[in-house]
Amino acid sequence: MADWMLWAISAGVLVILELFSGTFYLLMIAIGMGAGALTSLARVDMPGQMLVAAIVAAIATVLLRRSRFGKTAQPPASANPDVNLDIGQTVNVPAWQGGAARVMYRGAMWDVELAPGEMAAPGVFRIREIRGSRLIVGA
Numbered sequence: 001m002a003d004w005m006l007w008a009i010s011a012g013v014l015v016i017l018e019l020f021s022g023t024f025y026l027l028m029i030a031i032g033m034g035a036g037a038l039t040s041l042a043r044v045d046m047p048g049q050m051l052v053a054a055i056v057a058a059i060a061t062v063l064l065r066r067s068r069f070g071k072t073a074q075p076p077a078s079a080n081p082d083v084n085l086d087i088g089q090t091v092n093v094p095a096w097q098g099g100a101a102r103v104m105y106r107g108a109m110w111d112v113e114l115a116p117g118e119m120a121a122p123g124v125f126r127i128r129e130i131r132g133s134r135l136i137v138g139a
Helices: 003-021 025-041 046-066
Strands: 090-093 100-105 108-114 123-131 134-138
């Protein structure tokens, strides 16, 4: 089997694995392997093919990392419901005093603060963030 076929088959396998992973990093390595296949077609020896494949894969990975697709947009831990299960729960605020209140939540008294842009009216609010012992709530 020719070298270019091995490179092409390997790239194809990585593209298929990429479909299962959901990231683009395996695709960048597959692009490097495609460059190795093209280098093989140019009749460069195997060490040269590997070098070209590695350089192209590394450059593609760095470019992906610098793009918007390489960055995960996760909220800070204080507002991330995957980290803190209280985010998204509701509390009943009977009265506000200057944008702050005290409420009973999970068997303890908590300081409650309004999120920016929210109206200070009594009622049920959803927890958006937790800063120390303060619940930041909004409608």
